[in-house]
Amino acid sequence: MSVELLLVSVLYGLTLASTLILIASGLSLIFGIVGVVNFAHGSFCMLGAYVGYSVVAATGSFWLALLAAPVAVVVVAVVIERLGLRPLYRLGHLYQLFLTFALSLVVSNLVLWIWGGDNLSIPKPAYLSGFVMIADITYPRFRLFVLLFSGALALALWFVVARTTWGAVLRAGLHDIELVEAFGIDTERLVMTVFALAAALAAVAGVVVGAMRNVNPEMDLDLINSALLVVVIGGLGSFRGAVAGSLVLGFADAFGAQMWPGLAKFTPWIVMVAVLLWRPEGLVQDA
Amino acid sequence: MTTRRDFLRVVGTAAAASVVEPIAVARAQSREIKVGIVSAYSGVFSVTGKRSETGIRLAFAQSRYRDRVKYFIEDSQVKPDVAVQKAQKLVEKDGVDVLVGPIAGHEALAVSEYCKTKHKLMLLVYGGNVKIAGENCSKSTFMVGHTVWSVSAPGSSWIVETLGKDVFMIGSDYSTGRDVVHYMELDLKKAGARIVGSAFAPFPNSEWAPYLAQIKTAKPKVVTGFVGGSDLVNLTKQMEEFGLKRDGIVMVQSIGGFSDVQAKAMGDAGVGHYDVFHWSHWLTTKENQDFIAALKKFAPDDHADDGHVLGYDVGTCIVHGLDGAGGVPDTDRMIAAIEKRKWTSPRGECFFGPNHAVVHPLYIRQVQKVGSEYRTTPVKTLSPTGTPGDATGPGGACKLQV
Numbered sequence: 169m170s171v172e173l174l175l176v177s178v179l180y181g182l183t184l185a186s187t188l189i190l191i192a193s194g195l196s197l198i199f200g201i202v203g204v205v206n207f208a209h210g211s212f213c214m215l216g217a218y219v220g221y222s223v224v225a226a227t228g229s230f231w232l233a234l235l236a237a238p239v240a241v242v243v244v245a246v247v248i249e250r251l252g253l254r255p256l257y258r259l260g261h262l263y264q265l266f267l268t269f270a271l272s273l274v275v276s277n278l279v280l281w282i283w284g285g286d287n288l289s290i291p292k293p294a295y296l297s298g299f300v301m302i303a304d305i306t307y308p309r310f311r312l313f314v315l316l317f318s319g320a321l322a323l324a325l326w327f328v329v330a331r332t333t334w335g336a337v338l339r340a341g342l343h344d345i346e347l348v349e350a351f352g353i354d355t356e357r358l359v360m361t362v363f364a365l366a367a368a369l370a371a372v373a374g375v376v377v378g379a380m381r382n383v384n385p386e387m388d389l390d391l392i393n394s395a396l397l398v399v400v401i402g403g404l405g406s407f408r409g410a411v412a413g414s415l416v417l418g419f420a421d422a423f424g425a426q427m428w429p430g431l432a433k434f435t436p437w438i439v440m441v442a443v444l445l446w447r448p449e450g451l452v453q454d455a
Numbered sequence: 456m457t458t459r460r461d462f463l464r465v466v467g468t469a470a471a472a473s474v475v476e477p478i479a480v481a482r483a484q485s486r487e488i489k490v491g492i493v494s495a496y497s498g499v500f501s502v503t504g505k506r507s508e509t510g511i512r513l514a515f516a517q518s519r520y521r522d523r524v525k526y527f528i529e530d531s532q533v534k535p536d537v538a539v540q541k542a543q544k545l546v547e548k549d550g551v552d553v554l555v556g557p558i559a560g561h562e563a564l565a566v567s568e569y570c571k572t573k574h575k576l577m578l579l580v581y582g583g584n585v586k587i588a589g590e591n592c593s594k595s596t597f598m599v600g601h602t603v604w605s606v607s608a609p610g611s612s613w614i615v616e617t618l619g620k621d622v623f624m625i626g627s628d629y630s631t632g633r634d635v636v637h638y639m640e641l642d643l644k645k646a647g648a649r650i651v652g653s654a655f656a657p658f659p660n661s662e663w664a665p666y667l668a669q670i671k672t673a674k675p676k677v678v679t680g681f682v683g684g685s686d687l688v689n690l691t692k693q694m695e696e697f698g699l700k701r702d703g704i705v706m707v708q709s710i711g712g713f714s715d716v717q718a719k720a721m722g723d724a725g726v727g728h729y730d731v732f733h734w735s736h737w738l739t740t741k742e743n744q745d746f747i748a749a750l751k752k753f754a755p756d757d758h759a760d761d762g763h764v765l766g767y768d769v770g771t772c773i774v775h776g777l778d779g780a781g782g783v784p785d786t787d788r789m790i791a792a793i794e795k796r797k798w799t800s801p802r803g804e805c806f807f808g809p810n811h812a813v814v815h816p817l818y819i820r821q822v823q824k825v826g827s828e829y830r831t832t833p834v835k836t837l838s839p840t841g842t843p844g845d846a847t848g849p850g851g852a853c854k855l856q857v
Binding site for chain 2: 280287291297299306309382384385421423426430433
């Protein structure tokens with residue numbers, strides 16, 4: 169592999185990992201705090217992308233889309249959590265899985281109904297279009313922005329989880345939510361906040377991915393697949409695990425397609441199997 | 456010796472026949488015509504299914520059968536087993552007179568094989584599996600749209616003559632992508648091309664960076680093959696973002712990948728690239744303009760797309776078959792009429808080859824920006840193309856059977 173190919177693969181792997189962190193960390197935190205594998209998490213990303221598309225189409229502002237999409241998706245997510253999931257927390261995982269799976273189908277059909285099935289693209293600001301030269305290689309300017317922006321958001325999220333009082337409550341909740349409740353903390357509010365935070369991050373990722381790739385009614389499947397792989401590799405319920413899993417998956421995708429082109433489709437799955445054989449609980453176990 | 460009784464029997468029978476037969480014919484000519492459509496009505500392909508249905512409905516709305524036609528719609532879910540089940544329901548329970556087949560090649564083949572056993576007339580809007588034009592051809596199946604071969608390989612010579620000899624092949628890693636790359640590679644080599652590299656990406660695939668790095672290293676003039684659906688939007692955008700377009704590398708996508716809608720999603724990244732297809736919204740022929748105007752009136756929210764056009768062609772073929780059968784949905788007479796049909800479609804002049812695969816015009820289209828609009832404009836008309844049904848054909852030799 170040439171130096172150019174190596175550098176492109178490293179940058180691409182990091183960019184992919186940074187967007188995956190935004191999606192998978194929310195999924196992982198929701199699982200950690202209430203034990204729900206939220207199958208509709210990909211739908212939050214997709215909804216964010218479509219709302220972002222509409223905002224840019226109406227206003228021409230990409231930045232406004234980055235603000236409006238999370239607000240809209242958080243409203244939807246909170247309604248789903250309060251009216252749909254909350255009554256099911258005391259029942260088994262299967263009920264929650266069925267509900268979130270059904271919700272993902274509903275959102276998918278809603279999207280088809282509202283926006284149609286054609287591919288759409290979120291226009292990028294002109295100053296983020298084109299490419300830059302880094303050590304003789306060409307790399308898209310927007311992808312560098314995605315890397316920095318998503319990286320900064322992931323760092324902010326880490327700071328909130330690891331260094332604030334709310335983060336301490338959250339981490340305690342990840343260990344034992346009933347114990348947190350015994351301290352008089354409103355855990356229903358905590359769960360709703362985690363749900364809202366996860367949805368907001370997913371929506372931001374949706375806008376970013378929608379500008380980097382395209383927006384279509386099947387993007388939720390692609391994103392939820394990747395996010396599930398990340399949390400399984402990294403360790404369910406762990407923010408640090410989501411970061412580790414995203415990096416592993418990002419680099420597996422980047423280098424897999426280069427080194428074993430015929431196996432590109434299976435590389436992430438092979439990596440997941442290898443990690444599970446080595447550490448069945450995932451790379452990081454916080455809770 | 457003829458008795459009085461014999462005489463009365465003969466006269467009575469003749470009199471009854473002369474009264475009953477016209478009544479029966481009149482009844483057949485006025486009874487409803489049941490058109491079954493088994494197509495994609497869920498998921499992302501539902502857009503294509505609905506557009507082709509709109510085209511069929513427009514063709515009937517313009518015909519004298521507009522008040523007699525009754526539609527029976529089923530969702531194939533783009534799954535061969537479901538498509539066959541739904542076709543069985545349409546044929547055996549609903550008793551449809553004619554079936555419009557599913558859009559994907561594998562399900563089209565499965566339903567065609569079923570229709571063969573029932574001798575049920577089926578017309579395909581898409582479903583361009585070459586085997587249906589070859590070893591699995593059927594007397595009762597007509598490929599009205601195209602085959603994956605007819606809208607890919609015949610563009611190869613133009614690519615070499617116009618854009619350059621150094622070609623990188625790229626395909627989505629499933630049957631259509633593999634087949635198209637195989638067919639095109641054969642014809643490109645015959646035309647003198649040098650294949651400098653090839654890659655197959657998983658389908659679906661959103662990220663093309665690793666493949667673009669391979670393409671860049673191979674230094675081709677042209678990237679061609681078949682990349683499906685939204686993947687093509689990503690590939691085109693990323694080709695620009697990674698500087699391949701600046702390096703002068705041009706893409707030629709087969710099977711009309713750069714529709715106007717796709718081109719809009721690609722934005723400026725698509726401008727200058729080409730595809731191979733049999734229709735364009737921007738063909739200036741009277742038939743195309745009339746069709747677009749009629750569709751605008753019939754379905755004001757729709758932007759005319761190839762789904763509409765191919766649905767319309769299927770619809771007019773059914774209408775032609777009914778005309779040839781005296782307005783009666785008689786399978787054999789309809790088949791005989793459709794086999795001989797030569798018509799001016801919005802695509803151009805079309806007719807059926809001996810294997811029941813359409814011979815259609817073929818255009819090289821280029822994505823151009825006109826004002827703020829992205830258009831896939833025809834820039835070169837190639838020779839009309841049909842899929843050979845002999846031993847040299849991509850799907851093997853066709854022996855039409857009932």
